[in-house]
Amino acid sequence: MQSDDSNYLIAPDPAAPRLTRAVQGVDHEGRAIDINVVEERPLTIYLNSQEIVTAMTIGDYPEYLALGFLKNQGMLASGEEVTGVDYDEELEVVVVRTASQTTYEDKLKKKTRTSGCAVGTVFGDMMEGLEGLTLPATEVRTSWLYALAHRINTTPSLYLEAGAIHGSVLCQGDRPLVYMEDVGRHNAVDKIAGWMVSEGVSGDDKILYTTGRLTSEMVIKTALMGIPVLASRSGFTAWGVEIARQVGLTCVGRMRGRRFVCLSGAERLHWDVDPASVAEEDRKHRRKSAE
Template identity: 80%
Template sequence: MQLTAPEENGPDAGGYVIAPDPKAPRLTRAVTGADQSGEATEIAVVEERPLTIFLNGQEIVTAMTIGDYPDYLAVGFLRNQGMLADGEEITGISYDEELETVVVRTASATTYEEKVKKKTRTSGCAVGTVFGDMMEGLAGVTLPQAELRTSWLYALSQRINTTPSLYLEAGAIHGTVLCKEDRPLVYMEDVGRHNAVDKIAGWMVLEGVSPDDKILYTTGRLTSEMVIKTALMGIPALASRSGFTAWGVEIAREVGLTLVGRLRGKRFVCLAGEDRLVRDADPGSVPDEAKKSGRKGGA
């Protein structure tokens, strides 16, 4: 069975390698109801399905997800939790849609019984899960001292926020985009931003993509979990149209991550890595974001 979405978007899909498909039939459903005037109305609502991830013979976690790209989600989750080491040989990935399970198999044996016991519920919407020693993985992280140009930020913000997406179709969803300079490459969405990040991490692992010159853009808050996952992926810059948490900022400063938030129109705030920010665009030449912009600041 094909694991990735049936219409793997090519580079001709508006420049994206993978872009959202807001019309995909399995991702939303039409639901009827009544509006404020009591009139019948029909809207698209996002689907939410359980997906249980196994590593070899061990059950690791059950995530609530929209159901696309289960292979990328599983591999990315395991990679970001430190359960797949760099260079680990993945010998197979199998997805059973009926049983709602995905199994990742590796050449070497794995045992994570103790790690699985130490779970932490995160602040992510749809309730994210990380494992208690995830912070320990940051000890040896050294991020590239890559520059981040303000012209790239402005171009990415405008492009991403006008890209057709499930959010604009149905709402109730988060997006995360892997970018290089001013070009968005892979745009993933899910009910939790942690899932969207894990899908991108899985794509990078399976496609052998280097993180050194990449930027991660998210529609959600810049929380400790988002910062940790970005750092563990080796990506040197993280940007969002939403705000920060104090712990997220502290961790970003410790690991050398450039952190930019509240990116809307010409405005943004950089709270970590400001020395790597190259101000090559005049904010006065950037139009303000329209008040009726299709995308709001994510929670």
């Protein structure tokens, strides 16, 4: 599902038939209506012969989701040779194969449910991957943040088409590169991580934009991907901010029109545009963000 927009490498395809389904109902005046709602389907991820997790997902880019999930959970080490990623659409299973043998029984016993939509899952020792982590001291221009927010919020997407979904976008400078959506914000981020692993893309000079809350797991995943900047139109959790400060991640939230708040890593910001010159956000996008 490649975008027709040449400025994106991957963008949402809200017209894809498998991602939404027409459902009949009635509106507030009792009139019959048909609306498109987002589909959910299970995807079971295997690492070699071991079943790891079953995630609820919209079903696009299953190979990227599997690779990114395993990478962000510390189950694919740096330099690990992936020999194959096989997806069976009928069985709704992805098998990621590696050259070396892997055993994660102990890690699987320590998984913890997170507050994420579609019930995110984080393993108990994920924080270990942050020890000694140093994120690059890149500059972030505020003009980039404004340009990205406007561009992303006006890109045709399932979010604008049907709601009930989260988006995450890998960006470089003021250019959005890869835009992924899913019922859980963690899934959307994992798809981006999987694309980066598959394409050999570094996070050093990237920005990760998300429509969801800036929680502890979102901060951890961003840091583990080597991305120094995390931005969102939504708000923060206290633990998310604390971890961002510990690892030196720039965390920018509540991005609406000309407004934003930075609670960590403000030293990377370069104020190169007067906020008064930035247009306020369109009402349509304000309504969607409240849904």
